[in-house]
Amino acid sequence: MSKALPKRSENYSEWYNEIVKRAGLAENSPVRGCMIIKPYGFAIWEKMQRALDDMFKATGHENAYFPLFIPKSFLEKEEEHAEGFAKECAVVTHYRLKADPNNKGALIVDPEARLEEELIIRPTSETVIWNAYRTWIQSWRDLPILINQWANVVRWEMRTRLFLRTAEFLWQEGHTAHATEQEAIEETEQMLGVYEDFAENWMALPVVQGVKTANERFAGAVETYCIEALMQDGRALQAGTSHFLGQNFAKVFDVKFVNRENQLEYPWATSWGVSTRLMGALIMAHSDDNGLVLPPKLAPIQVVIIPIFKTEEDLARISERVEPIVAELRKAGISVKFDSDDKQRSGWKFAEYELRGVPVRLAIGARDLENGTIEVARRDNLTKESVTIDGVVETVKIVLEQMQEAIYQKALRFREENTFTVDTWDEFKMQIEKGGFVLAHWDGTPETEERIKDETKATIRCIPLNSAEESGQCVMTGNDSAERVIFARAY
RNA sequence: CGGGGCGUAGCACAGCUUGGUAGUGCGCACGGUUUGGGACCGUGAGGCCGCAAGUUCGAAUCUUGCCGCCCCGACCA
Structure with a gap:
């Protein structure tokens, strides 16, 4: 790998x-x-x-x-609903298999066991x-x-x-x-x-x-x-x-x-x-090129503690110091993993937990024990600092809250920097090609929407609920429009 | 359904052109040395080379057919 x-x-x-x-x-x-x-x-x-x-x-x-x-007849009842889903339904037609008489060990669908009415998997x-x-x-x-x-x-x-x-x-x-x-x-x-x-x-x-x-x-x-x-x-x-x-x-x-x-x-x-x-x-x-970045509120492991040790004795001394921290963090409702596994080295663990997006990493070794410190590393901005062991639980609480907010703000800034207002067809095509939300006028017809999709692969993501009324001309047809809608290429 | 690529060890791949003992790296097991940003040495286990038929003294390698997967498009949360 x-x-x-x-x-x-x-x-x-x-x-x-x-x-x-x-x-x-x-x-x-x-x-x-x-x-x-x-x-x-x-x-x-x-x-x-x-x-x-x-x-x-x-x-x-x-x-x-x-x-x-779902009985097939149910799906048929609402016409538009039926049409919309018909082409992507898995259908159960039989309820039994039997041994294939021509092929030992193989099973075939028993033709005798056909359902009177097919069942759709919802x-x-x-x-x-x-x-x-x-x-x-x-x-x-x-x-x-x-x-x-x-x-x-x-x-x-x-x-x-x-x-x-x-x-x-x-x-x-x-x-x-x-x-x-x-x-x-x-x-x-x-x-x-x-x-x-x-x-x-x-x-x-x-x-x-x-x-x-x-x-x-x-x-x-x-x-x-x-x-x-x-x-x-x-x-x-x-x-x-x-x-x-x-x-x-x-x-x-x-x-x-x-x-x-x-x-x-x-x-x-x-x-x-x-x-x-x-x-x-x-x-x-x-997430970034180092791996997953998870908001603390959804991270299965919010804090990982990695001991840095050479000998069993070192590990024992570190564990003794770490256990109360683990207990205190758990008491504060923070999920924490103390990874004392000696099969992997600390460097490997650092990379692994970054890949998995664990928000906070605490590292503690012999040097820290002497100094009464512990290293706190943040997954979102990859910064680390040394703090006193005594205050680490408080620090972690604050850092987790800050990260939750910082990750949101970063994503918000990204969206703002990638939301564009365009008024001409040329601008529109160019901006769609570059990506982002493109705010443009649209004449309100499905035909125009379809044409825009065919030519640019962009769809109308939505008509924003709280957007200001602003009259203008449709970016493609030039017809009148009462408000801007969001265009983008979508997943 | 169209276009492209690929099926060989748990994973990633080489070998195929030009047929002749099944390989490399990672991972795994054991032993040792290591340990503050993905350690190293040694030993070892692990394969119906996608399936089937054919050609051949002999097929991972050549031929034919089939199956599967991935990527790109048309459809969609």
């Missing part, structure tokens, strides 16, 4: 692939397009899950679980869930229903990349039902806010809240809201979506409730999700 990672500046996608594998986050599986999430990668995902789950609960949601298999769960809601919802008193599920889904993608786009991925999907349109829209916006909060305060990832254009809208939604982030190579990544589904699913699954006036009405729906794709965003937003 070569020591150095490919450089971001030379080959960004190879850098990404290598970092995922070498930092022990994930690897390819025997099945094309699927991935094995390794313990260290899964530990990060678990921290994300925990934070998000707490936020969902805090906003009144409950977890439930709906099945992996690409998303609106249909099964709304089918269930039919019996759950009778009266306005049953509403709202605020459900979330943590699950895997399958979308048979042509081209896949670890975390960013895999055939099977893990996610959460919230599915809510409301008595009024207004309430459902508020829910959609609220959850988008939750995602923004999570992205910025946990992932240290600045995001733009916006609305998708018709072309980019979720299949079956009335309106799709999103948070969009900018990666270090200048490409955009959709980090989360929240959909206002109107009454589309209620109608096709015949879900009705009696309102206060004793009239039958269709409830209003939302759905919202984030996936293991966030892992890709996390990696691409912050």
Whole structure:
């Protein structure tokens, strides 16, 4: 195994692939397009899950679980939804194998065991869930229903990349039902806010809240809201979506409730999700040529302590000094690993924990014991300083907080420096080629959006929610436009 | 599905042109010397050379077919 990672500046996608594998986050599986999430990668995902789950609960949601298999007829009900997902569904047609009579040891699909109705492996769960809601919802008193599920889904993608786009991925999907349109829209916006909060305060990832254009809208939604982030190579990544589904699913699954006036009405729906794709965003937003850089709040190991020793006796003396520090850090809620393994040398460990993105490294050797000091190294800016052992726990707490903020600020600065306002077609093409968010006027038609995509590979990432009204002319057609939208090449 | 590349030890690869004992580095095991930024020496284990058929006295190497993977495009969170 070569020591150095490919450089971001030379080959960004190879850098990404290598970092995922070498930092022990994930690897390819025997099945094309699927991935094995390794313990260290899964530990990060678990921290994300925990934070998000707490936020969902805090906003009144409950977890439930709906099945992996969806009858094909369910998927067919909502026309746009069906069309949107049809071409990427895995389908179960049989329920039994049998020994191949012509080939000893081999198994074949038993032709006798064909399912009467094929089952789709869920690409998303609106249909099964709304089918269930039919019996759950009778009266306005049953509403709202605020459900979330943590699950895997399958979308048979042509081209896949670890975390960013895999055939099977893990996610959460919230599915809510409301008595009024207004309430459902508020829910959609609220959850988008939750995602923004999570992205910025946990992932240290600045995001733009916006609305998708018709072309980019979720299949079956009335309106799709999103948070969009900018990666270090200048490409955009959709980090989360929240959909206002109107009454589309209620109608096709015949879900009705009696309102206060004793009239039958269709409830209003939302759905919202984030996936293991966030892992890709996390990696691409912050990491450097030495490896992963993790925001402290999501780092499985926040502090690693590396003893520098020659003999068993040295190690024993260091351990004695380190153990109370470990205990104190843990008491402060900080996850810490004391790596006293003598099979690897300290230099190897330094490089390894940098690769894995451990935020703070403490190194302590005989010299430190004499001086009463310990070395504190920061992963984000690779600086190190010597501090007194007595104050190290306090120092670590401060450093972790500073890092969380510094990583966010760095990403924010990057986004600001890579957000451009352009007004001419030539400028537009040139800037898209260079990368970044490009703010430009658009005449609001799907046709123009499509033409721009064909010519530049750029899509409208979103119509920002809080952008100022500003009349202008469409960058491609010159037609009137009321506001700027964000264009970028995207993952 | 188009275009390109690759299948040889756990990993990364050489060997193939010109057929003749299966190799190198990393990793692994054991022993020793080392240890403040990816240590070194010695010994050792580990292979149906992607699969199948063919050519040949003899195939990792030549021929044909198949399978798989990766990268680039069209589709997408």
